[in-house]
């Protein structure tokens with residue numbers, strides 16, 4: 001079998017960016033050119049993108065087009081921010097993507113370059129357990145799709161203010177060593193993250209695991 005060079009794939013991506021006239025594709029291409037970060041391939045793989053798409057569809061159906069100021073926690077390389085920004089159904093005021101890993105912010109800024117330039121996107125390096133959700137880090141919507149990665153989930157959730165609108169995702173993928181807080185099923189996730197007003201609660205079967213999502217007010 002022929003091994004194709006990076007240039008081979010880059011040419012195709014560039015062609016698709018021109019064809020689709022898409023700043024999303026152009027930002028992805030620029031990110032791949034500037035950052036040799038293997039996590040990008042995982043963050044943009046079909047399971048991850050399907051989960052982000054599921055989130056966008058469910059968020060739109062339950063909250064509408066204007067979620068206001070959005071804070072994404074455990075935002076990794078910023079794929080979810082990019083998906084939401086390039087989804088024409090949404091009119092996003094501002095998105096801040098926070099991750100504890102300092103390697104994430106430069107990649108996230110690049111993957112969201114179009115919106116970073118206009119001042120609507122920023123990436124930060126911080127521990128979500130140390131943010132001030134009622135003060136300087138307050139947001140209309142808090143999204144945490146990394147609940148399975150949070151050993152101290154209970155302590156984090158206790159810091160989220162009452163009545164806060166949240167979107168939470170977790171999974172039952174216990175086989176992954178980094179998943180220190182996976183849950184067996186949707187009921188367990190709901191018990192871990194109780195909501196006063198549930199707008200959406202669902203499970204989605206992927207090939208190797210099931211992903212769970214909750215949307216509502218704490």
Ligand SMILES: C[S@@+](CC[C@H](N)C(=O)[O-])C[C@H]1O[C@@H](n2cnc3c(N)ncnc32)[C@H](O)[C@@H]1O
Pocket residue numbers: 048073074075076077098099100101104126127128129145146149150
């Ligand atoms: C592998 S990624 C995201 C997986 C997830 N299913 C998704 O796509 O949203 C998990 C991220 O959570 C971040 N993370 C873990 N603990 C954190 C914390 N206390 N504060 C901020 N980020 C955290 C990790 O650095 C990592 O980038």
